[in-house]
Amino acid sequence: MITARTTTEYDVEAVRSDFPILRQMHSDNVPLVYLDNAATSQKPASVIEAIDTYYREYNANVHRGIHKLSEQATSAYEEARLKVRKFINAASKREILFTRGTTESINLVAQTWGRANLKAGDVVISTVMEHHSNIVPWQILAAEKGFTIRYVPVLPDGTLDLDYLGEVLSKEPVKLVTLMHVSNVLGTINPIEDVIAKAHKVGALVLVDGAQSVPHMTIDVQALDVDFFAFSGHKMLGPTGSGVLYGKRALLEAMPPWMGGGDMISSVKLTGSTWNDLPYKFEAGTPAIAEAIGLGYAIDYLTQIGLANIHQHERDIIGYALDRLREVPGLTVYGPTADQKGAVAAFTVEGIHAHDIAQLLDSEGIAVRAGHHCAMPLHEHLHVNATARASFYLYNTPAEVDALITALHNARKTFQL
Numbered sequence: 001m002i003t004a005r006t007t008t009e010y011d012v013e014a015v016r017s018d019f020p021i022l023r024q025m026h027s028d029n030v031p032l033v034y035l036d037n038a039a040t041s042q043k044p045a046s047v048i049e050a051i052d053t054y055y056r057e058y059n060a061n062v063h064r065g066i067h068k069l070s071e072q073a074t075s076a077y078e079e080a081r082l083k084v085r086k087f088i089n090a091a092s093k094r095e096i097l098f099t100r101g102t103t104e105s106i107n108l109v110a111q112t113w114g115r116a117n118l119k120a121g122d123v124v125i126s127t128v129m130e131h132h133s134n135i136v137p138w139q140i141l142a143a144e145k146g147f148t149i150r151y152v153p154v155l156p157d158g159t160l161d162l163d164y165l166g167e168v169l170s171k172e173p174v175k176l177v178t179l180m181h182v183s184n185v186l187g188t189i190n191p192i193e194d195v196i197a198k199a200h201k202v203g204a205l206v207l208v209d210g211a212q213s214v215p216h217m218t219i220d221v222q223a224l225d226v227d228f229f230a231f232s233g234h235k236m237l238g239p240t241g242s243g244v245l246y247g248k249r250a251l252l253e254a255m256p257p258w259m260g261g262g263d264m265i266s267s268v269k270l271t272g273s274t275w276n277d278l279p280y281k282f283e284a285g286t287p288a289i290a291e292a293i294g295l296g297y298a299i300d301y302l303t304q305i306g307l308a309n310i311h312q313h314e315r316d317i318i319g320y321a322l323d324r325l326r327e328v329p330g331l332t333v334y335g336p337t338a339d340q341k342g343a344v345a346a347f348t349v350e351g352i353h354a355h356d357i358a359q360l361l362d363s364e365g366i367a368v369r370a371g372h373h374c375a376m377p378l379h380e381h382l383h384v385n386a387t388a389r390a391s392f393y394l395y396n397t398p399a400e401v402d403a404l405i406t407a408l409h410n411a412r413k414t415f416q417l
């Protein structure tokens, strides 16, 4: 059940008032209930205003001009990098690369570190629960380089088969373990500390896809000793087109650049070029300036509310949601129990296709996602084509969970179940 903490110490109504979109009504007397936060989060006014201010007051390119506007833009852009560094406790701002999101961050590692270091005979370990963005880049590279990808299976309780992982690590020449921190479907919180320690013992590097963890829990990349950590700004109250790749400095220094162009060079001659220092070596072309600045403001907002408070609020909400979802006849929730799960509930209802569920919920103002959530191998493992998914964040309330449950009962009635 929901604890007192949610209603007293954590002022969810005050949080909600910071998000203009949440004031929207779906129709007369029917409020918008936004439960698609794993796809993208809503944005607080402070982030929207920061982007607006950049374009209204100091729009200019960064690292190029010596005029006042360019200096202002450069300083705001680099300030955002410092905020990211502090947020995940990286040792240096040189380890923070701005990208367009998790997908680009993972592709960057595959196309630079992977292209330079992986060859036929090597093994990369991924998992069956990965988002396509942590499967396909490795498959593309494996087709060219000839290395093998092993996928850690998912156990019936929705957790990873760590015995399998241990076995492959001990018997095969593993160069990289690449896995998600929190599943966008099952909600499973993977024991990445344990995985990193085991991988490092055999000399393998670890890339963590933090798309669904960074928005929701405190991350300390130095304490984790993780080699690469990828995440997206738009799932953590920031703008779309903002993202980060953290990499240990020595690794990034040794990696060749990926995209070539402006800002990533030190000198260019027709006979060849040399590269700029970190992090610019990996930021070719005009970056997403407004987006990075917006991400910095999102980090300010999350920090002000407190990741620990947000995490606890979400634990309360998902616990309550899982209790209440059990009341709906024929409903199956996939993934582990609330104590091992992020604020994500993917489910099916016997007799109703997931897309129909999403459509019926939408008709009552409740936004959820339906489909394979870019995790087709996981859905194949679950033996379902599609699931409906409710995903929660810092502004969701128990009353919104109640609205979801009522709408699910109504959906069953519509289908005469």
Ligand code: C6P
Pocket (backbone or CB within 6 Å): 038, 039, 040, 100, 101, 102, 103, 104, 131, 133, 180, 182, 183, 184, 209, 211, 212, 232, 369, 373, 374
């Ligand atoms: N998942 C979802 O609805 P991008 O698109 O690059 O910002 O993030 C990709 C990504 C990578 N890893 C995980 C675990 C993710 O959840 C996502 C994005 C969204 O589940 C959109 S498919």
